[in-house]
Amino acid sequence: MSQRPFIRIPSTLHPVLLSPSVAPILPELRRFAGGRRPFLCTEARLSKILAPILGLLSESLDQAPLVTFAGGERRKNRGTKERLEDSLLRAGAGRDAVLVAVGGGLVSDLTGFTAGTLMRGVPYINLPTTLLALVDASIGGKTAVNTPAGKNLVGLFHPPMAVLGALDLLDTLPPREFRSGLAECLKHGAGLDADLLAWMAERSPEGLRRDREALLHLVATSSALKCRVVDEDPTERTGRRNILNLGHTLGHAIELLSGYRVSHGSAVAAGLCWEGACAVVQGYLPRTDLEVLLQAVRSYRFPPLWHSADSAAVFEAAAHDKKNTKGQVAYVPLAAMGRPALPPPHTAPMTLLALRSALELLPEG
Numbered sequence: 001m002s003q004r005p006f007i008r009i010p011s012t013l014h015p016v017l018l019s020p021s022v023a024p025i026l027p028e029l030r031r032f033a034g035g036r037r038p039f040l041c042t043e044a045r046l047s048k049i050l051a052p053i054l055g056l057l058s059e060s061l062d063q064a065p066l067v068t069f070a071g072g073e074r075r076k077n078r079g080t081k082e083r084l085e086d087s088l089l090r091a092g093a094g095r096d097a098v099l100v101a102v103g104g105g106l107v108s109d110l111t112g113f114t115a116g117t118l119m120r121g122v123p124y125i126n127l128p129t130t131l132l133a134l135v136d137a138s139i140g141g142k143t144a145v146n147t148p149a150g151k152n153l154v155g156l157f158h159p160p161m162a163v164l165g166a167l168d169l170l171d172t173l174p175p176r177e178f179r180s181g182l183a184e185c186l187k188h189g190a191g192l193d194a195d196l197l198a199w200m201a202e203r204s205p206e207g208l209r210r211d212r213e214a215l216l217h218l219v220a221t222s223s224a225l226k227c228r229v230v231d232e233d234p235t236e237r238t239g240r241r242n243i244l245n246l247g248h249t250l251g252h253a254i255e256l257l258s259g260y261r262v263s264h265g266s267a268v269a270a271g272l273c274w275e276g277a278c279a280v281v282q283g284y285l286p287r288t289d290l291e292v293l294l295q296a297v298r299s300y301r302f303p304p305l306w307h308s309a310d311s312a313a314v315f316e317a318a319a320h321d322k323k324n325t326k327g328q329v330a331y332v333p334l335a336a337m338g339r340p341a342l343p344p345p346h347t348a349p350m351t352l353l354a355l356r357s358a359l360e361l362l363p364e365g
């Protein structure tokens with residue numbers, strides 16, 4: 001195991017510290033909280049699963065109170081935010097508060113948004129407890145809740161004071177959630193770092209779970225890639241952040257059409273492959289690069305969801321995604337592994353014909 005207590009990820013928007021275990025980040029948490037009154041925020045369900053760790057955090061922050069709210073993507077909404085605000089105010093949160101978000105992307109999105117409007121804005125710190133949050137959701141300062149009109153439609157850019165990651169917080173994470181995080185790591189490799197993709201191709205979900213040193217390497221590399229992109233486009237002005245949407249144009253459509261029964265990770269993994277094949281059909285990506293991508297995704301045994309998908313329905317669902325102007329489906333074609341074909345905003349229109357022809361380049365199973 002590494003001799004350093006934690007790894008500092010290069011980032012200008014907010015510091016990111018990573019550690020194999022939670023102990024070394026406790027003094028950092030106290031330091032960032034400074035003279036402020038800390039409030040630990042998490043989902044009700046997680047407060048039981050993570051009770052020992054929450055106890056430790058509270059103790060190290062002078063018995064900081066724990067404030068919980070309902071979890072589940074369906075309840076990531078304005079009503080839950082309101083209830084969290086009321087709970088925080090009842091617990092005595094004022095202008096000197098600092099919120100500490102302990103959980104996955106749902107907790108950081110809700111807590112971050114709440115911090116952004118409570119008392120016209122108080123700081124917050126992210127302690128991610130899912131792999132997806134560690135490498136993606138906790139980084140970059142985007143916060144939001146869902147509305148009946150769509151996901152993440154109301155929110156703020158409100159970067160956390162710091163992201164403090166500890167791998168042992170992932171110990172209780174179910175395999176399905178772990179794999180969702182791995183799909184985002186594959187996305188970071190495919191879009192930004194061919195070496196990471198090649199490194200991942202040689203590993204497996206089980207292997208990465210067993211090998212702390214390897215997992216630390218993956219998390220450090222993957223979160224550094226996200227940091228680099230958000231530093232270049234902190235408030236989503238230049239279109240640079242679209243590279244982080246790789247695999248998500250078709251991934252979101254697949255997820256939506258399944259009624260959210262397909263996991264985000266499986267949908268994104270299938271989206272990466274299908275969009276990669278579209279890039280080949282549309283002349284952006286050499287066929288050999290697609291094979292490299294398919295090989296890496298294969299190591300993680302995500303289901304080949306393109307088989308059972310209705311292409312026209314997928315295209316239609318993608319065309320109505322909030323990121324697409326009506327009727328047009330924009331996706332991020334790659335020129336090679338680790339390299340987008342086009343400068344920011346990186347996107348090109350996809351046709352239904354390309355989407356259909358792409359299926360011929362994808363494996364049966």
Ligand SMILES: NC(=O)c1ccc[n+]([C@@H]2O[C@H](COP(=O)([O-])OP(=O)(O)OC[C@H]3O[C@@H](n4cnc5c(N)ncnc54)[C@H](O)[C@@H]3O)[C@@H](O)[C@H]2O)c1
Nearest residue numbers: 104105106107129130132133136137142169170172173177
């Ligand atoms: N702000 C951003 O930039 C950004 C980026 C990507 C995703 N997101 C958002 O993040 C959310 C998805 O994040 P997620 O995948 O972390 O989902 P999540 O927060 O819903 O967590 C997934 C599941 O894992 C459970 N869980 C979390 N930590 C656990 C642990 N240590 N042990 C056991 N169970 C645990 C949760 O209770 C939940 O059931 C979505 O709402 C998405 O919109 C935001």
Ligand SMILES: [Zn+2]
Nearest residue numbers: 184248264268
């Ligand atoms: Zn995603």
